[in-house]
Amino acid sequence: EAEVAQSPRYKITEKSQAVAFWCDPISGHATLYWYRQILGQGPELLVQFQDESVVDDSQLPKDRFSAERLKGVDSTLKIQPAELGDSAMYLCASSLGHFSYEQYFGPGTRLTVT
């Protein structure tokens, strides 16, 4: 069964350092999402791609976060510099399209900033 892949699964970094997360969506899925889930909360959308284009990044803290999906397949989310408050689970999801298609979630990257 096809799955969304993410790496690394766990990352510990010191504040002010740069970190990057990678996501490979299910083959053929045009839409890719990055979510942040703070412990005890529901996931919150950071950025949404349709193919290689950003559809929604209204909740992405653009002073320190960036995301790209250059060839419309896999994607990278970067944080520079990391802050203590960035400690969270970062989830990637993909769907066939951005109109009411079900999203499939990857295993996530657990980030701890010390």
Add this chain to the structure above:
Amino acid sequence: ELKVEQNPLFLSMQEGKNYTIYCNYSTTSDRLYWYRQDPGKSLESLFVLLSNGAVKQEGRLMASLDTKARLSTLHITAAVHDLSATYFCAVVHSGGSNYKLTFGKGTLLTVNP
């Protein structure tokens, strides 16, 4: 801005008992998801509810949707320990040219022997 509220946020049950988790949302939507999340794991889709009056059941879990009341319920029948997890509802809504999912805060369910 769409708000999704779940209650209770914490639920401790005994095995064999029944209970209901509620999910209220603030604006019109015709699609709602229920997800399960085990500690440290990702989200597993349980149900998608597409229309008013929709009811879906899988094992000991049954979900329903009332779009007029903007309410969904997740009913647990004769709970067993394996159901211990966090349950999220998520509502689809239109954000301009795309659809977005907004999640509730989740209900942490603990089923005790």
